[in-house]
Amino acid sequence: MKSKRTPAPLSEGQAALADKMRDAGLRPTRQRLLIAELLLDGRHRHVTADSLQSEISKAGIIVAEGTVYNTLNQFTDAGLLRRVNLNNDYNVFDTNIHHHHHFYDQAADQLYDIPSDQMKVADLPNPPDGHDITSVDVIIQIAPKA
């Protein structure tokens, strides 16, 4: 009998994440599971490819930078993450995919969630002919008081 490498057994939570990924059409690879465990644990966080990468490294694990980027994009396309469009030169991903808006302090490069019940967008305009509204992104720019 040939000895074969046995994959580490999945915990209950990991199995659930693996299912979520399969539903999204993504193979639950080791790297993706790791990232899913870090990001999809229910906490609301904002991460960049870089911050995620260093978080992974700190855990003593190595995932190629390109894979981190790819995974973040795939998760976003699958609706597991949300991309936040700031006037930044890098992408921020939000683990909170529920409808909510953001405060952004450009000077400090700090992003804050706005609880969805604290803000309302009224009177949505009609989209241009032949188009549907898919989402509404609100960024409220803030600055430290003088």
Added chain:
Amino acid sequence: MKSKRTPAPLSEGQAALADKMRDAGLRPTRQRLLIAELLLDGRHRHVTADSLQSEISKAGIIVAEGTVYNTLNQFTDAGLLRRVNLNNDYNVFDTNIHHHHHFYDQAADQLYDIPSDQMKVADLPNPPDGHDITSVDVIIQIAPKA
């Protein structure tokens, strides 16, 4: 008497633009005047550094790419242009500096203005402690109808 290069006389409109620049603390150089003539003529347009550059080239004039970037940034800092937060890949500048929001069709990479009277943001939330709201940016994502 030494013959000296005489600068082309300024038209009335150019003189007004030159004043506007001086007010902003910017020297009205040939390049800046040219860009101002293209962008600050009252029309509402969205430009990128690239689109502006090729517009300039088409006019048979040459301005260094770096200068185009610098000028767009300076005009924006001076409040003559507005930067639009679309995606983090490239910057779009809006010649309409009045308060208004945008539709964005990501698939077509098309940006449309929303007349300010067609949309209202109600119930602005309180900013985090020690901060003031400086502006509210709304991007309504749209997609072609199925």
Added chain:
DNA sequence: ATTTGTGCAAATCGTTTGCATCTGA
């Protein structure tokens, strides 16, 4: 066995910067 993902490094792309030269006040 076949398909999909990963690692790695090189390539890209928008944008910024350093420095020598030029120009507007």
Added chain:
DNA sequence: TCAGATGCAAACGATTTGCACAAAT
């Protein structure tokens, strides 16, 4: 005159990509 602007090219940083190898179904 002389601080500030421009041109040019090199530098840069975030992100993407190509390809050989590895892992998942």
